Amino acid sequence: MKKIVLPIVFMLFSLVLATPTFSSEKDDQELEELAQQKGEIIYMDDEITVRSFGNDTEISDVIFTHPNSVVVNENNPMLYSSATGPGGRASIVASDTGRSVYWSVKPATAWPYNFKGIVKLRYHSGFKRDAPVGGMGALGSTISGGVTMNKNNGGYATLIGTAYALNKSRFSVLPGVTTSFRPN
Template identity: 65%
Template sequence: MRLLLSALFMLFSLVLVTPAFASDETANQKIEELSQTGEIIYEDDEIKVVDFGNDPEISEAIFDHPDSEVNGAKIDIVPFSSVNGPGGRSSIVASNTGRSVYWSVKPATLWPFHFSGVVKLRYHSGFKRDAPVGSMGALGQTVSGGVTMKKNNGGVAYLSGTAYALSRDKYRVLPGVNTSFRPN
């Protein structure tokens, strides 16, 4: 009887867990596929910085990623990977390979704007690297980009920056927008 109950519990657990992993995998694949587009704005031996511009499909894939939930069960696993505030919405998520982090920013303005920011990479080894990021958007659009690491030992990526609107208003990314990335 114990063996039968244990086997039933194990099968029931698999039924509950498999859809969650499948949706994470689908979201990661979608971001990876979309990230093949974009313009390389900087590259060296350690990192590559890509600007996706104001492509709404990529921005939505980043904002809709399961790790980018603001109010949900993921908040204790990936804290502050997406933040809403008076300056707008910003999000940063890591790829499932651990090699890339993707960011997206939607300032609370209807004016054309230029976003200028930094993705701070803080590796578990103690190594630090800052990747300048930025893009231009118009009429309430969302801008996004990515940073690909050639090698890493895992760590945390932080997004910061400001959108400067044509109306001379500034929209800052709220502090603490971060995600952890795993070693590869």
């Protein structure tokens, strides 16, 4: 009986350890597939491609619920890939391939808004690149986009920007919304 029970226990234990890895891969695949199907290229050169997904809730939900999108509040001074504060919520998530970074912003306004931001790409090689991002959002909506790098040596990406509402209010992304990406 011990010869049967012990291997079953080890098998179940290994499945518990492996399940988070598989769920992360599934989330990355879903995000990559949605990004390929949807979005409008707003800028492209030899190094990067900037894509806007507009206020597509399906993509923004995948970004906000991604396992790497850790939510914190404005009182925590550490760097995280997602932050919620008085200005709303912002997230930035890197894909497992190391080629793409996806961002999403939901300002705390009930008015239509225009978001203007920058994804700051900082490579381990010392090279720096800023990708302009943004878009128009309707009443209480979320906007999102992505930046695809043709090649990189790994590094990190930071999202900064401000949403300007029709009632002249401004909602800035909290400092420290950062993610790292691996070399491809």
